[in-house]
Amino acid sequence: xxxxxxxxxxxxxxxxxxxxxxxxxxxxxxxxxxxxxxxxxxxxxxxxxxxxxxxxxxxxxxxxxxxxxxxxxxxxxxxxxxxxxxxxxxxxxxxxxxxxxxxxxxxxxxxxxxxxxxxxxxxxxxxxxxxxxxxxxxxxxxxxxxxxxxxxx
Amino acid sequence: xxxxxxxxxxxxxxxxxxxxxxxxxxxxxxxxxxxxxxxxxxxxxxxxxxxxxxxxxxxxxxxxxxxxxxxxxxxxxxxxxxxxxxxxxxxxxxxxxxxxxxxxxxxxxxxxxxxxxxxxxxxxxxxxxxxxxxxxxxxxxxxxxxxxxxxxxxxxxxxxxxxxxxxxxxxxxxxxxxxxxxxxxxxxxxxxxxxxxxxxxxxxxxxxxxxxxxxxxxxxxxxxxxxxxxxxxxxxxxxxxxxxxxxxxxxxxxxxxxxxxxxxxxxxxxxxxxxxxxxxxxxxxxxxxxxxxxxxxxxxxxxxxxxxxxxxxxxxxxxxxxxxxxxxxxxxxxxxxxxxxxxxxxxxxxxxxxxxxxxxxxxxxxxxxxxxxxxxxxxxxxxxxxxxxxxxxxxxxxxxxxxxxxxxxxxxxxxxxxxxxxxxxxxxxxxxxxxxxxxxxxxxxxxxxxxxxxxxxxxxxxxxxxxxxxxxxxxxxxxxxxxxxxxxxxxxxxxxxxxxxxxxxxxxxxxxxxxxxxxxxxxxxxxxxxxxxxxxxxxxxxxxxxxxxxxxxxxxxxxxxxxxxxxxxxxxxxxxxxxxxxxxxxxxxxxxxxxxxxxxxxxxxxxxxxxxxxxxxxxxxxxxxxxxxxxxxxxxxxxxxxxxxxxx
Numbered sequence: 038x039x040x041x042x043x044x045x046x047x048x049x050x051x052x053x054x055x056x057x058x059x060x061x062x063x064x065x066x067x068x069x070x071x072x073x074x075x076x077x078x079x080x081x082x083x084x085x086x087x088x089x090x091x092x093x094x095x096x097x098x099x100x101x102x103x104x105x106x107x108x109x110x111x112x113x114x115x116x117x118x119x120x121x122x123x124x125x126x127x128x129x130x131x132x133x134x135x136x137x138x139x140x141x142x143x144x145x146x147x148x149x150x151x152x153x154x155x156x157x158x159x160x161x162x163x164x165x166x167x168x169x170x171x172x173x174x175x176x177x178x179x180x181x182x183x184x185x186x187x188x189x190x
Numbered sequence: 191x192x193x194x195x196x197x198x199x200x201x202x203x204x205x206x207x208x209x210x211x212x213x214x215x216x217x218x219x220x221x222x223x224x225x226x227x228x229x230x231x232x233x234x235x236x237x238x239x240x241x242x243x244x245x246x247x248x249x250x251x252x253x254x255x256x257x258x259x260x261x262x263x264x265x266x267x268x269x270x271x272x273x274x275x276x277x278x279x280x281x282x283x284x285x286x287x288x289x290x291x292x293x294x295x296x297x298x299x300x301x302x303x304x305x306x307x308x309x310x311x312x313x314x315x316x317x318x319x320x321x322x323x324x325x326x327x328x329x330x331x332x333x334x335x336x337x338x339x340x341x342x343x344x345x346x347x348x349x350x351x352x353x354x355x356x357x358x359x360x361x362x363x364x365x366x367x368x369x370x371x372x373x374x375x376x377x378x379x380x381x382x383x384x385x386x387x388x389x390x391x392x393x394x395x396x397x398x399x400x401x402x403x404x405x406x407x408x409x410x411x412x413x414x415x416x417x418x419x420x421x422x423x424x425x426x427x428x429x430x431x432x433x434x435x436x437x438x439x440x441x442x443x444x445x446x447x448x449x450x451x452x453x454x455x456x457x458x459x460x461x462x463x464x465x466x467x468x469x470x471x472x473x474x475x476x477x478x479x480x481x482x483x484x485x486x487x488x489x490x491x492x493x494x495x496x497x498x499x500x501x502x503x504x505x506x507x508x509x510x511x512x513x514x515x516x517x518x519x520x521x522x523x524x525x526x527x528x529x530x531x532x533x534x535x536x537x538x539x540x541x542x543x544x545x546x547x548x549x550x551x552x553x554x555x556x557x558x559x560x561x562x563x564x565x566x567x568x569x570x571x572x573x574x575x576x577x578x579x580x581x582x583x584x585x586x587x588x589x590x591x592x593x594x595x596x597x598x599x600x601x602x603x604x605x606x607x608x609x610x611x612x613x614x615x616x617x618x619x620x621x622x623x624x625x626x627x628x629x630x631x632x633x634x635x636x637x638x639x640x641x642x643x644x645x646x647x648x649x650x651x652x653x654x655x656x657x658x659x660x661x662x663x664x665x666x667x668x669x670x671x672x673x674x675x676x677x678x679x680x681x682x683x684x685x686x687x688x689x690x691x692x693x694x695x696x697x698x699x700x701x702x703x704x705x706x707x708x709x710x711x712x713x714x715x716x717x718x719x720x721x722x723x724x725x726x727x728x729x730x731x732x733x734x735x736x737x738x739x740x741x742x743x744x745x746x747x748x749x750x751x752x753x754x755x756x757x758x759x760x761x762x763x764x765x766x767x768x769x770x771x772x773x774x775x776x777x778x779x780x781x782x783x784x785x786x787x788x789x790x791x792x793x794x795x796x797x798x799x800x801x802x803x804x805x806x807x808x809x810x811x812x813x814x815x816x817x818x819x820x821x822x823x824x825x826x827x828x829x830x831x832x833x834x835x836x837x838x
Binding site for chain 1: 425533535543544547548551554555558559562572573574575576577579580583584587588708709710768769770771788789791792797799
């Protein structure tokens with residue numbers, strides 16, 4: 038009986054040790070690798086942190102895409118129809134990137150208010166809008182329509 | 191008229207699944223052999239009608255019946271015939287039908303083998319499978335029938351299959367993946383039947399093992415195919431993205447791997463019984479969770495198909511009823527199945543316990559990373575994404591540790607191992623592998639992380655072969671007869687473990703020794719890169735059956751000698767108005783050359799992505815080895831009914 042109890046104790050100790058080590062690892066990794074999404078309005082109001090990896094997105098403003106003729110640098114604006122954010126990117130844009138389409142970019146907001154993207158994501162379906170973007174659009178819309186009536190609350 | 195037959199067949203299948211879910215269970219409680227006996231014919235009837243409805247849908251696709259909404263959304267008259275067939279599972283409704291078809295296939299297979307089970311257990315197993323079928327058939331009929339018609343305005347042509355899915359990889363990937371996912375329902379049904387009947391001895395584990403190994407092999411193949419497809423079809427040269435949809439298939443694989451191992455202990459030693467039952471429930475629950483995540487569209491993902499809240503809620507309810515119900519049953523009954531046998535702390539049981547702990551922890555970390563954005567959003571904390579670095583940071587060290595122990599387990603003996611014997615073998619292998627890996631890393635100037643990983647790889651290979659050599663050289667008979675005598679189960683394990691190492695080496699080298707570059711190229715220009723010269727010959731216009739394309743020609747040479755001509759394409763699918771990148775690939779055992787076209791820039795110039803990927807094929811080669819290992823052990827002679835008595 039004593040031997041069995043000892044065995045059980047060792048087993049539990051090993052499990053606890055591995056679990057706590059894994060938990061520590063998880064906490065550490067989560068702290069480093071969570072990327073919050075910010076809408077153009079939130080970025081314009083200064084809510085978004087600078088020089089931290091975040092996500093930003095909206096509809097690509099028609100006519101805002103400019104390519105550098107020598108390099109693969111490209112800039113474009115995204116909007117939630119209230120505010121715009123300028124995004125800078127170097128590389129190949131996804132197949133579904135085009136003006137008027139909803140996109141999400143991952144990267145860092147710089148001090149000058151320009152968003153430097155390391156990755157640009159567009160969804161592989163014409164009708165499909167990234168949920169972040171559709172939320173941001175709805176949010177912006179709501180603010181515009183409810184503004185006159187805020188005194189009621 | 192014909193699509194209505196499919197719909198009607200589905201209703202009949204639902205009816206028979208309801209009977210199957212209820213009648214044999216009543217028979218079990220009333221000890222009525224006639225009612226128990228109905229399980230087998232009911233299973234066949236249900237499966238037959240599911241098959242009929244699947245064939246009807248296939249017929250609708252083949253004959254371009256665009257009055258069926260699902261066909262018009264996922265097919266087109268110009269689509270090549272084989273893609274018309276695979277378009278059956280190109281969308282939500284059809285993939286559910288495939289899910290149910292495969293579930294009824296597994297159920298029928300169990301029904302065919304029912305004579306190997308005790309008279310009162312077999313029907314209960316089938317009945318549990320019937321409950322799962324009932325859940326999914328009703329889900330399909332009430333929320334997502336593939337037979338809904340577009341009347342009276344029948345579209346003249348369909349909207350075409352998503353171009354991403356028009357590919358050989360996507361013809362075979364979903365069925366294989368589902369074979370695996372859904373196959374775990376058999377292990378689940380065995381576990382539930384064991385809880386209901388209280389019949390949980392070592393023969394329970396022996397019945398469950400081949401089914402589990404087989405499903406595991408299919409799932410391994412499915413995941414491998416998916417990774418291979420993503421590599422060449424998405425055009426970014428990545429082979430794993432930690433995308434929620436990938437994780438959805440990976441979690442059951444991790445849990446299933448643990449299950450395969452704990453079943454071995456339960457069969458051989460009669461311990462870990464209640465844990466194995468819980469693991470079987472856990473594994474299938476993760477399959478269901480995966481289905482929920484993919485089918486309800488709750489996650490942000492490149493694979494997103496549809497987002498319809500009623501579907502999400504129905505499948506969530508189904509998930510809660512099935513998982514909650516089985517856990518409740520487990521809570522009430524598990525106490526009775528606790529094994530009396532003890533296990534040794536120095537025996538193989540202890541190593542397999544460690545295997546199970548590590549695999550479970552891995553599963554939980556992937557689960558947490560996948561669900562974290564959901565939890566965050568539900569709590570109203572905003573929208574977040576958990577990046578691939580999270581998974582890499584957490585997953586890699588634990589997985590590496592797992593592989594270290596993977597090699598030790600087989601070397602140890604059941605119950606008790608002499609520590610000195612084990613220590614001597616391990617010490618020798620450790621020294622040799624560290625030196626070997628050091629030499630390889632130094633010659634190829636790889637970093638210390640590569641040294642560590644390669645050491646683990648060499649260590650696992652050395653110990654795996656040492657164990658085999660010990661086994662065949664013991665005794666008086668020659669090596670070859672001894673090697674033949676070892677069971678298939680053993681070779682299955684060996685192959686799967688070596689496959690794991692091959693994959694590990696592939697992952698390591700592709701991430702440390704690959705080159706990539708994104709640049710602007712005009713016709714006539716060339717670029718030197720990683721020892722190769724890429725010359726952009728020009729662009730030509732190509733017309734496919736349902737697309738038009740710009741096809742680039744890039745000739746690759748090495749030190750003046752021609753290597754290959756790569757033809758990456760930029761396709762425009764006219765029916766769906768989508769643009770697709772088709773990579774130009776030259777596959778090799780030690781390296782892949784990979785070129786994909788970006789966008790057309792000013793003049794004739796294009797932005798081009800070039801990769802030289804080292805050893806990337808090894809990742810999938812290892813996957814195939816693991817699959818063969820799983821198949822081999824599922825086919826072990828000990829599971830065939832004829833010799834059952836001898837090996838018990």
